Amino acid sequence: MPRKEIETFAVSWLQVLDETGTADPELDPKLPQETLLELQRAMVRARESDARMLRLQRQGRIGTFGPCTGQEASVCGPALAMAPQDWFAGSFRELGGRQIRGEPLTNTFLFHNGFEEGNVQPAGVTRLLPVSIIVGAQTLHAVGAAYAMKYRGEKACVVTFLGDGATSEGDFHEALNFASVWQVPVVFIVQNNQWAISIPRRKQMHCRTIAQRAIAYDMPGLQVDGNDVLGMYVAAREALDRARGGGGPTLIEAVTYRLMMHTTADDPSKYRQDDEVQQWWDRDPLVRFRKYLEARGLWDAQRQALLEAEVKREIDQAVQEFEARRDFPPDAPFDHVFGTRHALIEEQRAQFLADLRLGEGGHA
Amino acid sequence: MPKLTMVQAINLGLDQEMQRDDRVIVLGEDVGRDGGVFRVTEGLLAKYGETRVIDTPLAESAILGASIGMALAGLRPVAEMQFCGFSYLMLPQLEGHASRFRARSQGQLTCPLVVRVPYGGGVRALEHHSEARETLYAHLPGVKVVVPSAPRNARALIVAAVRDPDPVVFLEPKRSYRAFREEVPEEEEVMPIGCAIVVRPGTDLTAISWGAMMRPTLQAVEELQKQRKASIELIDLLSLAPLDVETIGASVAKTGRCVVVQESPRSFGPAAELIAVINDRALLQLEAPVKRVTGYDVVTPYFGREHQYIASPARIRRALEETLDF
Numbered sequence: 001m002p003r004k005e006i007e008t009f010a011v012s013w014l015q016v017l018d019e020t021g022t023a024d025p026e027l028d029p030k031l032p033q034e035t036l037l038e039l040q041r042a043m044v045r046a047r048e049s050d051a052r053m054l055r056l057q058r059q060g061r062i063g064t065f066g067p068c069t070g071q072e073a074s075v076c077g078p079a080l081a082m083a084p085q086d087w088f089a090g091s092f093r094e095l096g097g098r099q100i101r102g103e104p105l106t107n108t109f110l111f112h113n114g115f116e117e118g119n120v121q122p123a124g125v126t127r128l129l130p131v132s133i134i135v136g137a138q139t140l141h142a143v144g145a146a147y148a149m150k151y152r153g154e155k156a157c158v159v160t161f162l163g164d165g166a167t168s169e170g171d172f173h174e175a176l177n178f179a180s181v182w183q184v185p186v187v188f189i190v191q192n193n194q195w196a197i198s199i200p201r202r203k204q205m206h207c208r209t210i211a212q213r214a215i216a217y218d219m220p221g222l223q224v225d226g227n228d229v230l231g232m233y234v235a236a237r238e239a240l241d242r243a244r245g246g247g248g249p250t251l252i253e254a255v256t257y258r259l260m261m262h263t264t265a266d267d268p269s270k271y272r273q274d275d276e277v278q279q280w281w282d283r284d285p286l287v288r289f290r291k292y293l294e295a296r297g298l299w300d301a302q303r304q305a306l307l308e309a310e311v312k313r314e315i316d317q318a319v320q321e322f323e324a325r326r327d328f329p330p331d332a333p334f335d336h337v338f339g340t341r342h343a344l345i346e347e348q349r350a351q352f353l354a355d356l357r358l359g360e361g362g363h364a
Numbered sequence: 365m366p367k368l369t370m371v372q373a374i375n376l377g378l379d380q381e382m383q384r385d386d387r388v389i390v391l392g393e394d395v396g397r398d399g400g401v402f403r404v405t406e407g408l409l410a411k412y413g414e415t416r417v418i419d420t421p422l423a424e425s426a427i428l429g430a431s432i433g434m435a436l437a438g439l440r441p442v443a444e445m446q447f448c449g450f451s452y453l454m455l456p457q458l459e460g461h462a463s464r465f466r467a468r469s470q471g472q473l474t475c476p477l478v479v480r481v482p483y484g485g486g487v488r489a490l491e492h493h494s495e496a497r498e499t500l501y502a503h504l505p506g507v508k509v510v511v512p513s514a515p516r517n518a519r520a521l522i523v524a525a526v527r528d529p530d531p532v533v534f535l536e537p538k539r540s541y542r543a544f545r546e547e548v549p550e551e552e553e554v555m556p557i558g559c560a561i562v563v564r565p566g567t568d569l570t571a572i573s574w575g576a577m578m579r580p581t582l583q584a585v586e587e588l589q590k591q592r593k594a595s596i597e598l599i600d601l602l603s604l605a606p607l608d609v610e611t612i613g614a615s616v617a618k619t620g621r622c623v624v625v626q627e628s629p630r631s632f633g634p635a636a637e638l639i640a641v642i643n644d645r646a647l648l649q650l651e652a653p654v655k656r657v658t659g660y661d662v663v664t665p666y667f668g669r670e671h672q673y674i675a676s677p678a679r680i681r682r683a684l685e686e687t688l689d690f
């Protein structure tokens with residue numbers, strides 16, 4: 001038979017919690033109470049931090065940032081499923097995940113106020129790569145780090161996050177191919193939030209799912225309801241277990257939504273309709289999970305109020321700490337050009353310090 | 365004449381070129397519906413439709429690579445890189461192909477295309493949104509590099525770039541995008557690529573700059589001339605490649621003194637090339653070493669520090685004084 005079907009492929013979809021907050025009894029991972037409460041805390045903390053950052057930005061107390069509101073579940077689920085020795089290679093919209101990995105909010109503020117000091121993690125916070133603004137680049141770093149883990153025989157994996165827009169970059173496809181050829185322990189999580197600045201998903205790609213990209217690289221791929229934190233937790237845990245056991249990479253597409261502007265410099269009213277945004281507010285991942293907890297008697301209005309108050313106190317304190325910081329040596333960039341001192345750089349440092357006395361530039 | 369910002373002026377130039385020539389296609393990330401993140405392409409989609417104003421998927425190498433194909437096949441693409449910091453992803457296509465088709469085919473195949481790239485610092489933006497890297501592009505044979513400094517010349521140069529038979533990297537100093545307005549004539553105006561202009565004539569010293577650094581340089585010159593009797597000639601390069609060696613050489617041969625002001629890192633920057641040009645053309649007329657006021661050879665700092673790293677008018681003025689007094 002000269003023409004026959006030699007392969008068929010399927011793309012699967014996972015949802016543990018439906019939109020009313022009811023868990024599928026067979027899929028419910030029945031996580032210990034402690035983990036459930038941690039998930040709740042992480043998502044509320046991310047949501048509140050985001051809201052505060054938006055205010056700080058509008059008041060001119062920090063610079064541009066990309067809000068994560070609406071995407072807490074797709075990041076916090078996987079981040080909590082990670083082991084301490086795993087690597088986190090994110091892009092720029094994973095605040096909740098960075099917090100779970102231990103990044104203090106003061107760092108986030110410093111970073112968004114234009115200081116590299118925000119990338120310097122306190123002792124104990126490791127394997128958390130800085131925010132990666134070059135869209136898609138981090139996926140390759142993740143593959144390399146995963147190679148290193150495999151080479152050194154460490155039982156550690158790498159989780160990398162990217163957006164739907166990032167799947168158009170060559171780097172992403174090259175990363176999938178390398179990961180697949182090398183069979184390294186890396187989990188790609190695409191936060192498909194439907195938009196890449198003003199470009200809707202349907203203009204970004206012609207294919208119907210991002211998950212199906214995995215098929216071409218012969219790796220497991222699935223689509224998950226990204227506003228279902230339990231679904232995201234389960235999907236990531238499965239992928240991590242497989243990777244840790246030598247089973248190679250996985251691609252997870254989290255279907256979610258960017259409820260806010262792309263960044264604070266963006267005006268989404270130019271390109272999208274409010275009713276679309278409203279439909280997604282109706283699928284708020286935080287509301288869904290709270291219903292689940294409430295139905296199990298683990299949560300109520302009072303606990304919610306307590307948690308919000310506690311988180312706000314934490315944020316207040318971080319704002320204070322951040323705004324009290326004054327130690328930004330102007331010549332720090334000269335310290336970090338190379339690992340060793342060089343006469344040319346030192347000569348320029350001396351010149352820079354002398355120039356500084358004459359006044360600062362940046363004039364329009 | 366309407367007073368326009370540089371953003372509006374480039375928009376006007378693109379609009380008129382699209383009107384004039386239906387081979388002109390605008391493409392890039394967010395250039396359509398959103399009108400570009402800086403609004404340079406605002407209104408073009410509504411006027412010319414989706415086949416001529418293309419919101420592309422997010423891939424810089426593809427944007428330039430596809431533009432090359434369009435140009436080879438007779439279109440006149442004007443591609444946008446959203447920020448200079450992301451334009452390096454197009455480098456393999458620019459160096460490997462756009463710059464070479466003419467030579468490769470002995471003139472049979474050409475790449476008349478424009479890549480617009482907002483570049484430079486001073487807008488308090490995130491990492492990769494504030495560096496000046498014009499050297500990377502100016503170093504490539506076969507690529508023209510244009511840097512407007514004000515609304516009117518930006519409009520006249522974008523028109524020239526669209527009509528140019530070769531690939532043009534059009535670096536838009538984003539600090540100047542909305543910093544000031546200028547009268548820009550409605551009727552067509554074109555400036556030649558590869559020509560510098562003498563902004564103000566003088567006899568004692570030549571000050572040379574381009575792009576966003578023109579304004580602090582002009583300020584320094586004006587301040588100094590209030591303070592002391594000195595006649596300073598100010599040159600705006602407008603094109604970094606090809607460099608207008610004649611204007612530069614003639615000016616410095618006349619004044620005997622020169623200061624070059626550049627935002628980008630010092631080593632291998634355009635100022636170094638200018639000094640070499642002066643060496644070739646006016647060495648024996650020099651009365652003082654040529655000075656360069658530049659950025660430093662450090663990784664471009666985040667915006668918390670960037671204002672300390674871009675030369676201030678005071679720094680420029682001191683260089684002018686030291687050169688005059690040498």
Ligand SMILES: Cc1ncc(C[n+]2csc(CCOP(=O)(O)OP(=O)(O)O)c2C)c(N)n1
Pocket residue numbers: 066093133134135136162163164165166167193195196197258262393422424446450453
């Ligand atoms: C290589 C590169 N090109 C362009 C940009 C500018 N840019 C920043 S975010 C973005 C859209 C990203 O969309 P997506 O990957 O869906 O992530 P999201 O912003 O939705 O989280 C663009 C075009 C960039 N940062 N890096």
Ligand SMILES: [Mg+2]
Pocket residue numbers: 163164165191192193194195196197
């Ligand atoms: Mg997106």
